Amino acid sequence: MKRPLLQRVILLTSVITLLPVACPLEAQESPFVSERVYQTLVNEISGDIAFEHLRFMTQYHRPMGGSPGFVAVAKYIEGKARQFGLEDVSYIPQANIEERTWSASLGELWLIEPKERRLAFTAETAIALADYSRPADIKSAPLIDVGDGVADIDYAAKQVSGAVVLASGPIERVMEEAVVKRGALGLVIFDPTRRPHYPDQYPWMTIPLDRVPGATFAFVMTERSGLRLRREMAQAKETVFRVRAKVVSEFPDPPSQGMVEAFIRGTDIADQDVVLTGHITEGPHSANDDGSGCANMLEIARALKKAIDEGRLPPPRRNIRFWWTNENGSERQYFVDHPEERRHILVDLNEDMVGAKQSLGSRVQFVTRPPFARASFLGDVVESIVNSLVLGNTAFYAELSVPGHKDPFFGDWVDASPSRPIVSRLGTRDQYDARVIPFHNGSDHAMFNNAIVGIPAITFTNWPDEFIHSTDDDLFEIDPTQLQRNAVAVAATAYYVATLKDSDVPALTTTMYGMALQRIAADQATAMRMIVEAPAISRAAAYARGVNLASQAVRREHRALESVRVLVAKNGQGVRMLDWAMSQLPTEADSVARVAAFYTSQSGEKPPAVVLSKREQELSRKVPSLTDSLPTYIHGYFNIKRPPGLGSLMAWESLNFVDGKTNYLEIYRAVAAEADSADEWYYGKVSLEDVATYLDAAEKLGMIKTQTVSSR
Secondary structure (H helix, E strand, C coil), X not given: CCCCHHHHHHHHHHHHHHHHHHCCCCCCCCCCCCHHHHHHHHHHCCHHHHHHHHHHHCCCCECCCCCHHHXXXXXXXXXXXXXXXXXXXXXXXXXXXXXXXXEEEEEEEEEEECCCEEEEECCCCHHHECECCCCEEEEEEEEEECCCCCCHHHHCCCCCCCCEEEECCCHHHHHHHHHHCCCCCEEEECCCCXXXXXXXXXXXXXXXXXXXCCCCCEXXXXXXXXXXXXXXXXXXXXXXXEEEEEEEEECCCCCEEEEEEEEECCCCEEEEEEEEEEECCECCCCHHHHHHHHHHHHHHHHHHHHHHHCCCCCCCCEEEEXXXXXXXXXXXXXXXXXXXXXXXXXXXXXXXXCCECCCCCCCEEEEECCCHHHCCHHHHHHHHHHHHHHHHCCCCHXXXXXXXXXXXXXXXXXXXXXXXXXXXXXXXXCCCCEEEXXXXXXXXXXXXXXXXXXXXXXXXXXXXXXCCCECCCCHHHECHHHHHHHHHHHHHHHHHHHHCCHHHHHHHHHHHHHHHHHHHHHHHHHHHHHHHHCCHHHHHHHHHHHHHHHHHXXXXXXXXXHHHHHHCCCCCHHHHHHHHHHHHCCCHHHHHHHHHHHHHHHHCCXXXXXXXXXXXXXXXXXXXEECCCHHHHHHHHHHCCCCCCCCHHHHHHHHHCCCCCCCHHHHHHHHHHHHHHHCHHHHCCCCHHHHHHHHHHHHHCCCEEEEECCCC
């Protein structure tokens, strides 16, 4: 008997919701990490040693490449890399065309009337002076409270020219209103809305250099201190408050940056390097962002080199390459200076915020997969390894039923410890809440994934983080246990890829094949849910959207499996297994047929034909290709205007699908499917016109060039 539509909707939704729960748990051992490798890494890698590196790094304000603090930490890293026996260690000086180099040796602010009190001193707190503050030596100036300082009403009946203003609005807007428009000397600023649960936190602020000409400065206060000063000024009524300010700062010219590079050299493959990245740049104390990533890289390098030198691990076949960088800027400049290196790097593993004490702020260790445009074996390898470590560091009640365990209700209570724990000697026993998620940008892996470079990359980044970019990003919120767990995950992934040989490809391919089937099935379920949830009037549109998702899912998994081909030997067992797995994946026709059959089962109607509109036909004839110039592409990226309805990540992916073969319409379809796969809340909506507008804007900037082809 045919159920009513509502019952069918409820049934289907329940099944889809329960699918992930019904799946079996993965193993606590990844097929990509042998027991020998696992034990060696767990025994050798130390979160406590990584923590000791952080003690040194957190002394320095390192707001940009080329600043004294940045160079001091870079030289420390360079020295340690040499000490650990890494090869070809060097500090690479780089030009910096994107940001000015700035440093301050002194920033000091005193309240001198009506009562003397020091308000800020960089020797105590470096970020009490906003980055890009200019030199100043003011013996005495009025201090005037302008409230938020962002609107004309805030300045009514107040003469701020030649004065210093106290304000609590966004620094960019206060600078514009107080300094640029009205001639104020500088700011004393605080933000009562940023993190109200942390009133004694100094936020890291920067003066907008390009919009604020001339000499000015900004001293930063905590919320509590700023409100106290505001209250005192309000209560004093007619009393004049005056301040003394001194700033000793400079802008070295030309702007510079740099990076530290080191190698563990491979034995026989010189053009498939596995790169590990982390950035030195940040303000003090920046223990987690990204001292943790830099410290972990040092510890991974030490541990791997020691284990290899002692014969406990075989040497890798491919180079393992370490880059400690100026965040994003070093990667961009490196590829501009060495464009040929794009062909010598296989993958990138980035660590950005990997030491979070997870019991503080409920932080989660997120690990991204590569974006769909860079679908790669790397995503499955890192997901398998991370999930195995999560399971090994989780205690399950069901384990008590295993022979040898005592039942807690009828025998002595047993130790509820995980079965394969990784716990640092001086760290916590907190959970390892690590989750593999769809890609995001915002760190050093982004340039690798970028279309103009085209190297699959992932990042380890914890979030949310209430301590980032403030004085609270300090050692107290770092957990050596989490440092060790993340270092083991990254080291195991890097070592597996670096040592992988043809005989390993069957295990890699079969694992990828199984994971591909799961993802294709999940996207098909999403497509079916779209149809179920759509009102009857828009069900045809939902069907077209679902068909696109199902079709693009198959294409994605084919691209991921195809990425293995660079690892296989000609005519070896690896290529035979790879060809078999690709032949066994569902075809686009298979996947679409399932969605079509489901549509008919729900509506009782034949699926509507997907017919191209006139606009879609037009865009299907536009085929973009990338410029050959890295500088042109990078400069364009910083100046391209994005349609307000298109999220930044999906706009970025639109360019990543540009390959000289894929037309505008297919690029839109690929990006729309990626957004649908993660769901709208994650990436936002994607429209055909927004994607086309964005690609057109890229063409005007010379990032891409477009040719019109005949109808296909």
